[in-house]
Amino acid sequence: MxxxxxxxxxxxxxxxxxxxxxxxxxxIPGLQxxxxxxxxxxxxxxxMPEIHRIIDSPFAHxxxxxxxxxxxxxxLARGGYQRAYVLPNSLKSALIPFFADIPERIGFIGETRYxxxxxxxxxxxxxxxxxxxxxxxxxxxxxxxxxxxxxxxRLRASPAQRIEALAALGVSLPAKLAVFCxxxxxxxxxxxxxxxxAALAAALAQHGHAVWLLGSAxxxxxxxxxxxxxxxxxxPLNLCGATTLAQAIDLISAASLVVCNDSGLMHVAAAxxxxxxxxxxxxxxxxxxxxxxxATIISLNLAxxxxxxxxxxxxxxxxxxxxxxxxxxxxxxxxxxx
Numbered sequence: 001m002x003x004x005x006x007x008x009x010x011x012x013x014x015x016x017x018x019x020x021x022x023x024x025x026x027x028i029p030g031l032q033x034x035x036x037x038x039x040x041x042x043x044x045x046x047x048m049p050e051i052h053r054i055i056d057s058p059f060a061h062x063x064x065x066x067x068x069x070x071x072x073x074x075x076l077a078r079g080g081y082q083r084a085y086v087l088p089n090s091l092k093s094a095l096i097p098f099f100a101d102i103p104e105r106i107g108f109i110g111e112t113r114y115x116x117x118x119x120x121x122x123x124x125x126x127x128x129x130x131x132x133x134x135x136x137x138x139x140x141x142x143x144x145x146x147x148x149x150x151x152x153x154r155l156r157a158s159p160a161q162r163i164e165a166l167a168a169l170g171v172s173l174p175a176k177l178a179v180f181c182x183x184x185x186x187x188x189x190x191x192x193x194x195x196x197x198a199a200l201a202a203a204l205a206q207h208g209h210a211v212w213l214l215g216s217a218x219x220x221x222x223x224x225x226x227x228x229x230x231x232x233x234x235x236p237l238n239l240c241g242a243t244t245l246a247q248a249i250d251l252i253s254a255a256s257l258v259v260c261n262d263s264g265l266m267h268v269a270a271a272x273x274x275x276x277x278x279x280x281x282x283x284x285x286x287x288x289x290x291x292x293x294x295a296t297i298i299s300l301n302l303a304x305x306x307x308x309x310x311x312x313x314x315x316x317x318x319x320x321x322x323x324x325x326x327x328x329x330x331x332x333x334x335x336x337x338x
Contacts, residue, residue: 001028001082002032002082003034003083004034004079004083004097005017005020005035005084006084008041009061009088010041011040011263011267012263012267012268012288013087013131014037014041014044015153015267015268016267017135018154019132019135019151019291020136021033021051023151024085034051034054034055034079035055036096037056038056042054043245043246044249047156064092069092069095069099073097074100076097077099082102082103083104083106084106085106089107089111091112094113094116094117095116098115104119105117106119107121107138108122108123109122121137121138122143127146130288131288133148152271152291152292154271154273155268157253157272161246165251166250166251168247169239169242169247176208176209176210178210178212178256178257178332179212179214179252179257180236180258181214181260182261183216183218183219183263184263185218185263186310188311189282189307189310189319190262191281193321194229195229196325196328197226197325198226199229200328200329201236202230202231203326204257204329205234206234211236212237214243214265215240216241218241223236223238248268249268249272252265252274255269255274257335258274258277259279259328259332260279262279266278266290269290270291273294275294275295275296275332276294276296277335278297279298279299281305282306282308282319296334302319
């Protein structure tokens with residue numbers, strides 16, 4: 001059977017969709033699972049053994065582009081897909097499988113997509129509190145219970161890929177590497193302050209860890225701010241914006257420890273089976289936790305959080321400002337000691 005997945009547009013969500021992919025392979029012998037995905041998440045899907053082929057989805061967030069969707073649908077119509085799983089809940093994400101005449105189109109009802117989705121699931125948020133559970137539910141008949149526990153996401157990163165990434169960046173792997181992912185695409189209310197990251201880098205340096213900062217080009221200023229706060233002799237290496245996503249995956253795979261906000265790279269690190277210390281502010285670990293037994297979640301659980309806002313609505317960001325580096329350091333040292 002040839003099956004198409006309309007993948008999420010976020011890196012972390014794509015990682016959280018992998019349990020669904022695993023379940024589909026368990027249920028459909030000889031499955032060929034292809035993904036229609038934005039190019040910025042494609043490197044994550046390429047590291048999943050469940051995905052056979054990735055078809056480029058060239059749309060920016062919020063972009064309708066009906067003519068382009070028709071063109072892609074015509075190409076997919078020749079592929080013989082028998083089923084499509086539409087993971088985003090927007091109406092536009094369901095258009096291409098509909099235009100391509102894929103017979104069975106599966107997803108949650110979403111934005112009143114009754115004509116576009118013909119095997120419809122109704123979301124029960126209490127029964128499925130986690131995003132990964134909601135994706136995995138699509139492998140079951142509508143209304144059927146979700147088998148638990150879910151399979152864990154697992155991304156591939158080979159030693160050869162790691163060596164290639166290090167050589168391309170002109171860096172050598174230290175004996176003890178801690179990776180910080182200080183960005184969060186969603187907004188500032190998810191970002192632990194730069195001065196706290198800097199203090200943690202200095203403390204980890206005293207324990208023999210080299211610290212590398214990873215993120216997108218948008219995170220480069222945050223990385224520079226961390227360097228500004230770091231004391232001499234403990235300056236991290238700021239690689240934000242210097243790597244591709246594939247190279248970032250390979251570098252994270254070499255780390256003994258990863259400290260991150262609730263972000264896409266947090267889920268990547270968890271899927272690479274690294275020791276992860278995840279700092280939560282405006283978002284909730286009940287919804288998007290790192291799916292790994294090696295992950296430690298740190299949150300102050302203030303009365304005002306989670307608010308799920310991009311900017312702090314109270315203009316103080318206490319959920320992250322008051323989360324002291326010493327507490328995160330203790331979690332880091334416990335993680336690397338196990």
